[in-house]
Amino acid sequence: MDQHLRIELSKQGILTTTLQDLYNWGRKSSVWPMTFGLACCAIEMIATTMARYDLARFGAEVFRASPRQADLMIISGTITKKMAPQVVRLYNQMPEPKYVIAMGACAISGGPFKQGYNVLKGIDRYIPVDVHIPGCPPRPEALIHAFMTLQKKIEEQHLTGADRPRHLNPAEPSEFLVPGCGEHDLEPPYNPEVWPIFKVIGQ
Amino acid sequence: MILEQIKSDAEAAVPGCRLQIIQNGSPSAQDSLLIDNQHAVAVATLLRDHPDYLLDYCSNATGLDWLDAETSQKVKAPKVIDGVEQEIEEVQKTLIPGYLEAVYHLYSMTSKHGPVILRLRTTNRTDAVHLPSLTPVWRSAEFQEREIFDLYGIVFDGHPDLRRILMWDGFTDYPMRKDYVEPDDYEYEPTAHDDVLKKARTHISPES
Numbered sequence: 001m002d003q004h005l006r007i008e009l010s011k012q013g014i015l016t017t018t019l020q021d022l023y024n025w026g027r028k029s030s031v032w033p034m035t036f037g038l039a040c041c042a043i044e045m046i047a048t049t050m051a052r053y054d055l056a057r058f059g060a061e062v063f064r065a066s067p068r069q070a071d072l073m074i075i076s077g078t079i080t081k082k083m084a085p086q087v088v089r090l091y092n093q094m095p096e097p098k099y100v101i102a103m104g105a106c107a108i109s110g111g112p113f114k115q116g117y118n119v120l121k122g123i124d125r126y127i128p129v130d131v132h133i134p135g136c137p138p139r140p141e142a143l144i145h146a147f148m149t150l151q152k153k154i155e156e157q158h159l160t161g162a163d164r165p166r167h168l169n170p171a172e173p174s175e176f177l178v179p180g181c182g183e184h185d186l187e188p189p190y191n192p193e194v195w196p197i198f199k200v201i202g203q
Numbered sequence: 204m205i206l207e208q209i210k211s212d213a214e215a216a217v218p219g220c221r222l223q224i225i226q227n228g229s230p231s232a233q234d235s236l237l238i239d240n241q242h243a244v245a246v247a248t249l250l251r252d253h254p255d256y257l258l259d260y261c262s263n264a265t266g267l268d269w270l271d272a273e274t275s276q277k278v279k280a281p282k283v284i285d286g287v288e289q290e291i292e293e294v295q296k297t298l299i300p301g302y303l304e305a306v307y308h309l310y311s312m313t314s315k316h317g318p319v320i321l322r323l324r325t326t327n328r329t330d331a332v333h334l335p336s337l338t339p340v341w342r343s344a345e346f347q348e349r350e351i352f353d354l355y356g357i358v359f360d361g362h363p364d365l366r367r368i369l370m371w372d373g374f375t376d377y378p379m380r381k382d383y384v385e386p387d388d389y390e391y392e393p394t395a396h397d398d399v400l401k402k403a404r405t406h407i408s409p410e411s
Contacts, residue, residue, distance in 0.1 A: 082370065115399065118370065118378070181372075181373050183376075184374070184375065185388065197391060197406070
C-alpha cells in the first residue's frame with residue numbers, strides 16, 4: 001500500500017494495515033523467553049526482568065518454564081560440552097517460530113574458557129543464533145538492546161518470498177542435530193549445516 | 204613439630220605402617236605426611252580419633268600428576284686414559300618414575316588446629332593407579348575423590364560411588380594429567396596467536 005495514501009487515510013480516521021505488519025507486530029510484542037540460565041550471565045538476565053530494567057516493557061515478562069511454550073532461548077552463560085546436547089535438545093523442543101539470543105562471551109565463542117577441554121566454543125556451532133551480545137557478562141542494557149534488535153529483526157521479516165523466515169519455509173529444518181558425547185569430544189564437534197567454517201582473513 | 208609427633212604416634216599405634224615427612228621448602232613451609240597405601244585408612248582413622256589430634260574435618264582433597272623425571276648428578280670417577288689414571292667428571296642420570304598423588308588437607312573443628320596434610324602415591328601413572336579411599340573416614344572426601352578420579356584417573360578402592368563427576372560417563376581421557384591432549388576444535392580462531400595459531404593453521408585449507 002502506498003505510504004502517502006495510508007497517512008492520508010489515517011488523517012481521516014481510517015486505520016489501514018497489512019497482514020504482514022499485524023503478524024510481525026504480534027510476534028515481536030510477545031516474545032516469551034524460556035526459563036533457562038547456564039552461568040553468571042543468567043544473573044544479569046534475571047536482573048533484566050526485575051523492576052529496575054523491566055523486560056516486561058517489551059512484552060517479554062512471561063518466562064516459560066517449558067520449551068513447548070517459549071519462543072526465545074536466551075543462552076545465558078558458559079555451555080559446557082556436557083550441557084551442549086541438552087541445550088540443543090531444549091531448542092529442538094521449542095515450537096516455531098523460535099529465536100536465540102547468545103548472551104555473553106562464553107555463549108558466542110567460549111569466552112575465557114575457549115581453549116579449555118570442557119567448554120563449547122560458541123553455541124552457534126549447533127543451533128542458529130539470531131543475536132549475539134558480547135560482554136562478560138553483558139549489562140542488562142545490552143540484553144535489552146539485543147532484545148530490541150531481535151524485535152526489529154522480527155518486524156522486518158517478509159511472509160512470502162525467498163527471504164521469508166524459517167518457520168514459513170517447509171524446506172528449512174526446525175530441529176537440529178543433537179551432538180553425542182564421544183570418548184574425547186562431542187561428536188560431531190560442530191554441525192556443518194548450521195556453522196559454516198569462516199575464512200580467517202590475513203592468514 | 205606436630206608431624207614428627209604424629210609420625211611416631213601412628214607408627215606406634217599402627218604396626219608396619221611406613222610414614223615419611225615431605226618437606227616443603229617454600230615460604231608456606233607446609234610439610235606433609237606421606238602414608239603407605241596399605242595402612243592409609245588405619246592411620247587416617249587414628250588421626251581422626253586420637254584425642255591429641257581429632258582431625259575431624261577433611262577440607263580439601265586434590266590430585267597431582269608427576270611425570271617421569273630425570274635428575275643428573277656430577278660424579279668424579281677414576282678412569283684410565285692412555286695408561287694414566289685420571290679423575291674424570293661423569294654425569295650420572297637417574298630416572299624417577301612418574302606417579303599420581305592424592306593430597307588431603309585436614310583440620311580439627313573440635314581442637315581448632317590444622318592443617319595436617321596427607322599424601323598418598325600410586326605406584327605409577329599407567330596401570331597401578333589404585334589408592335585406598337579415605338571417604339569411609341571423612342565423608343567430605345566423597346565428591347572430591349570422584350573429581351580426582353574424573354580428572355586424574357586415580358581409582359579409589361573402597362569409595363562408595365566412584366563415577367565421573369564433571370565429565371560425561373563415556374569420556375575416556377583424564378584432562379588434568381600433564382600429557383593430556385585436548386580435542387582439536389580450533390576450526391575458527393579469529394585472533395589466533397602462538398600455539399593456538401599453529402593449531403588453527405592445520406584447519407585452514409591451502410586454497411582458502
